[in-house]
Every structure is written in C-alpha cells, then in structure tokens.
Amino acid sequence: MTVHAIDARIATPVAPSTGALRPLALTDVRIDGGFWGGMQELNARAIIDNCEAWMERVGWIGNFDAAVEGRLPADRTGREFADSDVYKLLEAMAWEIGRAGSENLDARFRAIVARIAPVQEADGYLNTHFGRPGQAPRYSDLEWGHELYCYGHLLQAAVARGRTRGDDEFVELARRAADHVCEVFGPEGILRVGGHPEIELGLVEFGRYTGQRRYIDQAALFVERRGHGTLADIEFGRSYFQDDVPVRDTTVFAGHAVRALYLAAGAVDVAVETGDTGLADAVEAAYARTVARRTYLTGGMGSHHEGESFGVDFELPSDRAYSETCAGIASVMLSHRLLLQTGDSRYGDLIERTLYNVVATSPAADGCSFYYTNTLHQRVPGTVPPNDTPSPRASSSLRAPWFEVSCCPTNVARTLASLGAYVATTSDDGVQLHQYVNGSLDAHIDAGTVRLRLDTDYPVHGSIRVEILESPDAEWALSLRVPAWAEGATLAVGADAATAVETGTVTVRRAFAAGDVVQLELPMAARWTEPDPRIDALRGQRAVERGPLVMCLESIDAPELDNVDEARVTGTLRDIEGAVSVGLRRLATRDGDWPYSTTAETRLGDEELVPLVPYNTWANRGPSTMRVWLPRAEPRD
C-alpha cells in the first residue's frame, strides 16, 4: 500500500490518505455525451429539480421552517429521517455545482442552507424530529431515530460543498454538528451507536477534509462499538441494525443490506486512516464472499423484502429481489474505496455492473420517477403509481415519482453528479481508466501533467479510443480495465497491430507524446450467462448479457405471449449491431385444480425470435411483465 500525499480538498467524495490508487477530482474528468453523459444531463435537467420540488411539496424542507417558526412537532411531515434527504439533495447540488458551475443552482443551495442553519442549536445539535416540547428527547431512540444517520449525510454534503466551493456557512454548520457528535458519543459519552450506519462515512471524510483527527477517531469508536448489542433486539434480529457481530468478525454481509454496506464502507475508511489492516482485510473478505454468494446478476444486493436484508448464501430469488437502489449505490461506494486501496480491477467490474444495472435502472427515462427496489422478475403488470402522493417503497412494479421513504432518488442524484470521480485514478507513475465514458480528463502524476481524450459510444460498441492530448516527456503507465466478461479483447497502441489482452488490467508503459492513440476493443456480442447450480431460484434458466448490460425480456416485446413467464428460450441468440434477440418457444399451460402431479409434461410452441432490451430501460414503455432469467426450452440445449 502506497502512502501518498493527497489534497484533502480535492473535489471527490472519497480522498483516502493512503492506498494503491489516488482519486481524481471530478472537476478534472469531463463526461460529454454517451450513456453517462446523458445520465448526468438528466440529473442536471430533471432529477435534482424533481427531488427539490417533491421535498418542498411534502414538506421535508419545510420542516426546518416549521422548527424556526415554533410549529414543531405539529407541522412536521415525513419519517424520522426526512432531514437526511434534504442533506442528500444538498450533496447532489454541491457536486453538480462543482461539476457544471451553475450559479442558479448555487443560489438554490444557499437558500436551503439558510433555512436549515437557524435550526441548529447552540451546542451543535440539529434535527427536526427530536428534542422540542412534544417531541421525544434527543438520542432517546437510537434504534429508529436516525439522528446520527442524518449527521452522516450532513457531513457528506458539507464535504461536497467544501471540496467544490470551499469553506462556508454550511461547512461551519457541519463542523459544529460533528463536534457535537464527538462530545456526546465520545469515550466519556453515550457508548452506543445509531440504528442506521452512515455517520462513520461522514465523520471520516469530514476528518480528511478538515485535517481534524478527532472526527476519524470518533468514527473508529462507532465502528468498534458495533456488534456488541448496544441496540435493542427486534423481530428481525440485531443484524437489521448491524449490531449482532463486530465488524472485524464479520465473514459475510447479513441483515439490512444498505446498513451493512454503509457500515463496511465506513469501516474501510476508518481502517485506511488508522492503518488497521485487520479491519480492512475483514471487510474485504466478507465483501468477497457476499459478492460471490449473495449478489444478483445486476450487482444488486438484498434478497428479502422482510427486513430489507441479505438472504443466506445462494438465496437469490428473482421475483423477490429487494435490490434496493441505495444498496446498489452503497455497493459502488464500498467497491470504490476498495479499488482505491487495492487497485484490483474486479472492483471496477462490479462498479460498472452496478452502475449500469442498478443505479441507471432506478430513474425513468424522463428522470421523474424512480425504482426503490429493483426486481429481476415482474410476474404481473404493475399499476401506475399516483403522481400526486408518495408511494410505498416496496411497490416495485413501476417507478414512482416519490416514496414515503425516499432515500433512493436523492442517492441517485448525488451519485450521478459525482460520477466523474469513478472514471479514473492515478498512481505515482500512471493513470488508470476504470469506467469508459466519452470525455476528457486531466491528471497529475510524478512525471507531470497528463491530458487524455476518451472517445467511445460504449456500451453500444466496444471501441474505446484514448488519445494523449498532453504528456510529460518521461515514461509513464496508462492502464485500462478489461472487464472479466471481455474474453478476446484487443489493444492497439499507435500504429502497432492490435494484440490480444487478458481480462483484468492492461498497462501500456512508455514515453507518450501528444497525439498518441491507444485503442481498446472489447467484444460486445451478446452472450449467454449461466448461474451457479446452488442458486435454486435460477435452476434451468439462463440470462443474456451484452457488454456490461444485463438484458431482459419484457412482455411488451412479445405480444403473442400472455405472460412472459410462459416464455422458454432456445439456444438461439442474435446480436445485430446491439439489437439482441433470442429464440423463444411458448409454453402451453394447462390449468388443473392442483399444481403438482405425477407427470411433468411440457408442451412448447414453435421457435420465434423476440427482442431483449437492457434491464435498465425496463418499464419505460408502461406496465409489462419482465424476466432477466429465462427458463430453457430444453433443460440442456
């Protein structure tokens, strides 16, 4: 592991003081057009605005006004954690201001902060749900109260603000809140944790940003206190709160998926800053087992609606996938931290998979509605959610404009605004490309400044052209991630013939000159994917992937089918310039009075070709039934 000097005020969500790779500022990575450029535009144009409008409409921002005006608790709206979504909106705005520089957005950011600031109490406490006459006392409900969780998001938002616009009133407000937390939950204070991890992430990053060790030490205390049963036992078990097993004794993630992943990400942050390799190794091993045994093809995590939790190993039902959007984002956060630490391309693979197939799936094409859960199998067409009231969160049939628990839309917004931070990294002597976007980047390595132009319409096609716009004279190394699925990839450097490259990471080390071109070709033809035989829910089924995209069959594309569940796929798979189709035979169903019998009779229709679409676009055309995993026409064909 390399100890490297890093500007703690670099415009990126995570700036560890050591690690194999250094993050780039998202202001040094410009994404223009293409898949992710389009998503960032959607975020700027619609998603952030929608989140703000909805939180005005449902009164969650208004809760701060109500606090100032003495109208609490009577006029408070939303759940106990409503403040946190306002902070996540502020984080999204802050990154977006840093990325695109909109002064209009900056004015809106400052206007919201001006409504929040007067609510902070003299000792730094800030929450609209506790502590006033008629409200429960501060910290009287650590299991469900979410006060520390709200601070965590406040701190992440303040880091985003500080790293894009410098210290201001909001950063100072956050500093007072962080100091308050250290006072109240320090070694002499309340020796417990909050029910929902998040404060750990916020404190470490705020400590990195400010250079103040006490915040990191406090985060370390929170990480160490977990798993010792300081929170109540509940019907879901203490694993719901991540309070059943100490983090360093965890062998696989269990319980509430978002909580597990936020905690793990915070634990990596703590481990990095405290040099606690035992803690870092434990998280890495637990995550590896979780990825190998408890993760959906989409990268989604969480197999149970009950408790929003991981299942046990290989328990991955498509139809009951919870796969919360926030769990996907939390997984990206954890993978990004481990990528920075280890440089292992598998983390880049998983980030790519999860960004394309969970994060990008959540928002509708117009950015006005979102998936909270991300099922891999829709058995009955969904009903259109109301446009004027929030929907229940687990209503996964169609995207909804807003949810009673609406953590996901603001999480999508902050992730898309900061997406540049995931594209590339540097080391002392090189630049590493992890995610393929159309755009350009500037990087500073020991030898000097590197400027690159990236041209691609990935993932439509697999050509990624990297042009050196500026290079130091000395030799340096350009590394490119070759996804694990990209068997047969080739790399061409300058005028040299393309040569085959292994999956993992390919590195070109040389003295580059401006105008040099490195071209990576990833084989994009659609491919069949088979599940581990221990995944009961997928037995006898196969899926199609194309590049990083998981494909799916929507009933709207197979009008001759009554229901997509009657589809049985043959071995036929076509990919004509990205238009993917599979051979399909329709199951003739026979209704009896009991669904079990002594004979297994399956009658199938003739083969026909039906199109598949990327999973992240499903249900954009209205209610439909949908499958990612497709039953085989013949058990082995």
Place this chain on the structure above:
Amino acid sequence: MTVHAIDARIATPVAPSTGALRPLALTDVRIDGGFWGGMQELNARAIIDNCEAWMERVGWIGNFDAAVEGRLPADRTGREFADSDVYKLLEAMAWEIGRAGSENLDARFRAIVARIAPVQEADGYLNTHFGRPGQAPRYSDLEWGHELYCYGHLLQAAVARGRTRGDDEFVELARRAADHVCEVFGPEGILRVGGHPEIELGLVEFGRYTGQRRYIDQAALFVERRGHGTLADIEFGRSYFQDDVPVRDTTVFAGHAVRALYLAAGAVDVAVETGDTGLADAVEAAYARTVARRTYLTGGMGSHHEGESFGVDFELPSDRAYSETCAGIASVMLSHRLLLQTGDSRYGDLIERTLYNVVATSPAADGCSFYYTNTLHQRVPGTVPPNDTPSPRASSSLRAPWFEVSCCPTNVARTLASLGAYVATTSDDGVQLHQYVNGSLDAHIDAGTVRLRLDTDYPVHGSIRVEILESPDAEWALSLRVPAWAEGATLAVGADAATAVETGTVTVRRAFAAGDVVQLELPMAARWTEPDPRIDALRGQRAVERGPLVMCLESIDAPELDNVDEARVTGTLRDIEGAVSVGLRRLATRDGDWPYSTTAETRLGDEELVPLVPYNTWANRGPSTMRVWLPRAEPRD
C-alpha cells in the same frame, strides 16, 4: 343443497343449518391409537398443558388478574391480542373435556374463566388492552387493536363449552360480549371492521348455537363491510387487512393469509345461513384458484414473510415459504365448511394433506415446541431457540417453545382436540368417511343408527377396514374418500373380490348387517411428484410423496453431504415397507468470485441411496438442513 334439521348444540365446531353433508359430533367419533390418536394423546398430555403453563409464565392469563386488581396498563404483558390466546386455550380445553371427559381439566377451565369473568364490563365489553386510564380508548385502533378478533375467539370457545357441557357462566359471558358487539357495530353503530377477521366465524357459530339470528346478521354486516377501505391504508396495502376488495368480488386470495382464510370461512358461514349463494360461489371459486396456484405441496399457504401474505400466482418459493401453521389450520377450517356444503372429496383431500403436512408438522414429537412458519427448504442448520423466553415468530429454523406472537400453539391445540369432527359426516341416507383413523363412530341417519369400527395403521399402510357394528335394516350408503393420489385403489365388500375404484368418492349402497366388512386399499408406494412448470422456484426439482405424506431429505440422513443443497436426485426411488430412499448424486461445487459465468458445468458424484423422512417429523432430531423439493441429477432422467 339439502336443508337439514341439525342439533345446533352438537359437539362440533361447525354446525351449518344446510349443506350436502351433516357433521358428526366429535363425541360420536372415537379415535384410538394410530397417527391421529397419537397426536390427540400428545395434545392431552403435553400441548394443552404447555400452552397453559406458558401463558401463566408470560402473564397473558395474569393480565385478567391485573385488570381485576387495577394494575393495568402497568402490568400488562404480551401483544395487543394476548387475550385471544387465552380464549383459544379455553376452546382447546373445552373440546378436550368433551372428547376425554377429564374433570381435572374442567376444573382448570373453570378456574381460568373465573379470572376472566370479573374483567367484563357492565355493557359486555371485555379486553385487557383498551379502555382503562392510561390505555387507548375502546375501538380506537381497529386496524391493529384486535378487539373484535379477541371476541371471535371468545365466541368460538363459548360454543365449544356450550356444545360439550351446556350453557354456563362462560357461555353467558360470551353472550354479553356478542350482544355488545351487535350494539356497537350494528347498522347504527361503528360502520367499520376489525383489522383481523375472526369475529365473523365466532358470531355465526354463536348464532347457530343460541338460535339467535342477530349474531348471524351482525356477521353478515362485517362480511359486507370488508373491502370498502374503512381501515387505513398501510405499506403492505389494505390487502393485509382484507379490506381492499369486497369478499364477493374476490377472485383469488391475496394479502395476509390467515386473515384471508378466516374471513373466507366466516363468509361461507354467513352465506350458508343467509342463503347467499353468490357469496358462497365467490369464495369457492377464489379458493379453487388459490389452491391451484398459490398453495404449497404441503397444503401450506403464504409465500411472503413480508406481510405474512400470499404471493401472486405460482410464486411459491420453498426457502421463503411462510406457510404459517395458523394459515394451515384456517385452510382446514375453510375446506371443512366447503366439504359440508358441497360434499366434494377434493376438500377432504386438502384437509388430509394440510393436517398431515402443516398441522402435524408444527408440534415437536414431545409437544413442547412448535413451528410458527413451515419452510419447505432449510438452507442452514437452525440455532436452538431459548427454552426460557419467547422466540420471534418467523424463526423457522427450529421449533420454539413459545413465541412473542403465539397464535399457533393454541390453534394446534384446539384443532387436535376437535379432530374427531373432521373424520366423517352423514347425509339422510348415508355415512361418509373423509379421514382415515383407527377408531369407531356412531351415526344417525334416516334409517336408524349406524355404528362402525375403523381399523387401519394408515398412513403407514393403505388398508382401511370398516366393520359394520350396527346397522338399520334398510339400505343405506357408505361412502369413502379415495384420495386423488390413490390411482389403483381397490375396494372389497364382504367376501366379494376387491375391485378397482376411481379416485374421488366410492359409495357402497346396500342393506348392511352387523359384521359386514368393507375394505379400502390405497396404494401407498412412494411416488415422484412434479411441479407445474410455471412455478419458478421448483424448476428442475421433484418431490417424493407417500400416501398423504410429503417426504423430505434432511442433512442428518446424508452425513456425507456438506449441505443438503448439494444433493441431486436420480430417478431411483425405493419404498420398503414405508422406508423411503432415493438415489442421490453429490454436486461438486466450485467457488469462484462471481456466481454467474458463461459455462454451466455440473459435476456429480456417484449414485448412493439416502433415506427420506416425512416432512412432519423434520428437525425432531436436532438442527439440520432440509429440502422437500430435490434438484434432479439430470434435467430429465
């Protein structure tokens, strides 16, 4: 449908005034030995005592003392519906007193009633959770308060008492409560329903017992009010409360399974007494679709832990089967009502299946612990529940002595005590045998008295010998249910050679004489069972049944397997005098870092024979992993 005069005070839980078949008094059916005789003995010896001891220990009976002594709400224990379990215990005791005549048990029954009686208020209201200073007002929380649910169980207990020992203080107490409900929720009263159906069943049966029409009319009002959204919407949706769709518009059961089934049973009762064939037909059709598409092989119902609810059609995951014991019992209750109405042997089949594979599965062999949920697939060995504190209800890995929500043990107790009521029925000119027990019965038909002796060790063997002990001189009809699985069954009458009989119902109509013997032979050899191809969770798997018993593979019987999930079954199936075994090949697993790949490689070990055990005995030998549905070694072998 036959209108028949019936003694409304006959010792049986359900005494409809019309229907195809008439119930027998459980006092006229004596079960001695055999499977169900053993279960009734276990109930008498252990289960009822355990329920009583636990409810003293956790204070649920003591809540009534606390009410008398003015110690409520401070000293109240248990959930809002704790009173109902005391009433279910009383119902179990009442039937058991009727069945076996224990005066000791009668004294205990009266002692509990003596503690309850003083709690009833002057206007008939009775509940330990509402209405006192410091408690919420009466009927202020119809969604969750369970006051009407508690009355429903009180009325069923009173019916059991009245029909076995005649009117007494407890029946009078129940009458005052029923009158109170009619006052408060009548046409001029609160025009809403309770969150958990059950009052409907209680009111109709109490109406039948007392001959008072007003109770039946009130039940009809409750049934008609459902589905009109008089209860709040919640995250699970109003289907949780069965308040989303009017009963007569229901096409399939959805939402909370126990609530759906109790309501349907109550609706049938109402329909029968009011001649509302539209309502009866709607329930029958909805139930038929539910049985055909939303029912586990065991007869269990409820596919989601979240909301304890039915899934959609063909969504029947083994590993997440909720299949609550109470839902199985409620299904038996509904099937029994429809059997009495229609005479259709399929209801007898389903009662048998559910009794053997859900109800009998719940209690441990010693009667001291119970399953609340009944999974069909245990992926990791369970942990032994505490002996000294109640367990969470959804902890399905091992049976627990008591639960925080402990509706199931008392439900098992009352069902086993009244089991005689399910064995046989009469019509004007015949006797129908539905469940095969070892024992004897007396029946009264138009021609006179019939007395029968039943000898069998079913389901170990398939011979059921029926000897006529007493018969009227005139011709009458003896009918026997031939289960749908019993292809190849034969019947021998007297000295005649056995002849093949169709599945369904076989009827022998003749002038019988004492000493005549009718012998039914059911083919019991273990058989493979295949799932409907639309059940995703069972693709590529098969199960073994033997007679009415669902079999399962427990890891304890396959010590060479690391985990039962690594078992792949061949086509080999042996049944040597009931000792069932299957051919099994072990899956060689290969751990990677990602559970999806381009190749589906399955390596299997050599075939070996492993024993299966009846599902209802699983986990009686300690923690194990278990599967009912076994993946095939070859997709089609």
